[in-house]
Amino acid sequence: MSRRKRAPAVLKKKTAAVPTVAARPFAYRNRTLHCDGVSLASLAEQHGTPLYIYSASQITERFQLFQKSFASRSHTVCYAVKANSSLAILRLLGKQGAGFDIVSGGELERVRKAHKPALKKVVFSGVGKQAWEIDAALKADILQFNVESEMELDLLAARAEALGIRARFALRVNPDVFAETHPYISTGLSEHKFGIDIKIARALYRRAAKSKWLDASGISVHIGSQIRKVDPFAAALERVTALVALLRRDGHDIRYIDAGGGLGIDYSDAPFDPAHQVERYAAALFKGLGDEQAHLLLEPGRFLVAQAGALLTRVLVLKKNGSKTFVITDAAMNDLIRPALYHAHHEIVPVRQPTGKASITADIVGPVCESGDFFARDRAIANVKPGDLVALLDAGAYGMSLSSNYNSRSRPAEILVEGTTTKLIRRRETMRDQLGPEVL
Numbered sequence: 219m220s221r222r223k224r225a226p227a228v229l230k231k232k233t234a235a236v237p238t239v240a241a242r243p244f245a246y247r248n249r250t251l252h253c254d255g256v257s258l259a260s261l262a263e264q265h266g267t268p269l270y271i272y273s274a275s276q277i278t279e280r281f282q283l284f285q286k287s288f289a290s291r292s293h294t295v296c297y298a299v300k301a302n303s304s305l306a307i308l309r310l311l312g313k314q315g316a317g318f319d320i321v322s323g324g325e326l327e328r329v330r331k332a333h334k335p336a337l338k339k340v341v342f343s344g345v346g347k348q349a350w351e352i353d354a355a356l357k358a359d360i361l362q363f364n365v366e367s368e369m370e371l372d373l374l375a376a377r378a379e380a381l382g383i384r385a386r387f388a389l390r391v392n393p394d395v396f397a398e399t400h401p402y403i404s405t406g407l408s409e410h411k412f413g414i415d416i417k418i419a420r421a422l423y424r425r426a427a428k429s430k431w432l433d434a435s436g437i438s439v440h441i442g443s444q445i446r447k448v449d450p451f452a453a454a455l456e457r458v459t460a461l462v463a464l465l466r467r468d469g470h471d472i473r474y475i476d477a478g479g480g481l482g483i484d485y486s487d488a489p490f491d492p493a494h495q496v497e498r499y500a501a502a503l504f505k506g507l508g509d510e511q512a513h514l515l516l517e518p519g520r521f522l523v524a525q526a527g528a529l530l531t532r533v534l535v536l537k538k539n540g541s542k543t544f545v546i547t548d549a550a551m552n553d554l555i556r557p558a559l560y561h562a563h564h565e566i567v568p569v570r571q572p573t574g575k576a577s578i579t580a581d582i583v584g585p586v587c588e589s590g591d592f593f594a595r596d597r598a599i600a601n602v603k604p605g606d607l608v609a610l611l612d613a614g615a616y617g618m619s620l621s622s623n624y625n626s627r628s629r630p631a632e633i634l635v636e637g638t639t640t641k642l643i644r645r646r647e648t649m650r651d652q653l654g655p656e657v658l
């Protein structure tokens with residue numbers, strides 16, 4: 219996921235523009251960066267920084283790209299809540315017909331609160347589900363549990379029996395397919411903790427059929443995240459589809475194939491056509507499925523929300539240490555940990571469009587007391603000075619949802635832009651919020 223270091227396009231091109239405007243809702247108007255029709259400078263003025271800003275129309279567009287590319291077959295897009303679990307974003311997607319992929323009892327409650335009718339379109343993934351989480355999901359009558367171990371299957375049967383509610387389940391199989399991505403977010407090899415070895419899955423389905431509390435409704439697979447090539451998706455699904463044929467022969471009524479999430483975006487300033495990417499992805503899945511007609515479940519997270527969002531931050535200090543220049547911003551690794559955790563690349567652009575070509579090469583860092591607290595290293599960036607605003611692009615996925623209070627920093631506010639209007643969808647945290655749960 220670590221990208222080649224590129225100078226932001228604003229520095230390379232004569233007529234400065236935000237890179238790959240088509241893929242992002244952020245563009246300059248009157249020399250100021252806007253999200254759709256709203257100026258980021260005015261948002262900073264009104265709500266302060268650091269500030270997460272998302273475009274509702276971009277999220278809708280991405281969801282509709284999926285709907286369109288998969289229209290030829292019966293399917294449900296189950297948005298992966300972990301990518302961005304904001305209630306407003308869940309509601310936006312839920313109202314358009316999305317289902318949800320959850321990994322905890324907490325995410326279940328978020329779906330319930332955001333859009334209750336979507337509970338019946340929830341799939342529950344994760345390697346360590348607890349009895350209370352299973353109980354809550356059974357009572358909510360979710361679509362399916364994606365079971366990741368034999369022990370979990372036993373627990374699910376026991377809870378289903380205790381509550382008298384039959385559990386629909388899929389085994390999440392590990393297809394042993396290699397997908398090129400960062401090692402922390404690759405999941406489809408047998409060395410990973412995820413899924414059940416595809417070779418033993420058939421025997422487990424057979425065992426499960428002995429319990430009247432278990433309904434083998436589907437099969438699922440997820441090979442990792444930020445996967446740019448589509449062939450691994452086809453390969454994984456081909457293995458899954460072959461297994462489905464065997465399972466049917468064994469008498470299991472498999473109705474759902476869950477292809478997981480993982481479709482990657484382009485974090486760089488290279489041209490990127492999201493519509494084409496979804497079409498390629500759909501074609502790969504269709505190839506893997508062959509004639510199989512089961513209802514297809516999809517679990518995209520990043521692809522729907524990453525490029526809709528930016529983290530807006532203000533430059534606090536410029537500092538030189540030896541030969542290095544540091545641009546210190548009021549956002550830090552606790553607000554957006556992806557660069558620190560995965561060496562992930564995020565484009566960083568000034569809110570005020572630069573007039574000349576003057577640039578500096580600097581490390582863009584936060585105020586947190588860790589050398590790993592950086593957004594970019596040795597990056598060519600427009601000549602910024604203290605007080606200037608810059609935006610970290612493609613921060614809509616795994617930004618706020620991975621944020622923390624490290625260094626006792628209060629988390630940013632979040633804004634949803636709807637055309638020319640804005641909605642504060644999460645107020646800035648206060649010290650009161652932080653200290654609330656503590657006991658002296």
Ligand code: LLP
Binds near residue numbers: 440
């Ligand atoms: N389904 C399952 C079972 C998953 O584990 C995940 C992501 C998804 C769907 C959604 O994947 P997506 O479409 O967003 O790639 N924090 C990392 C990504 C971690 C992904 C974890 N699982 C990052 O910032 O890159």
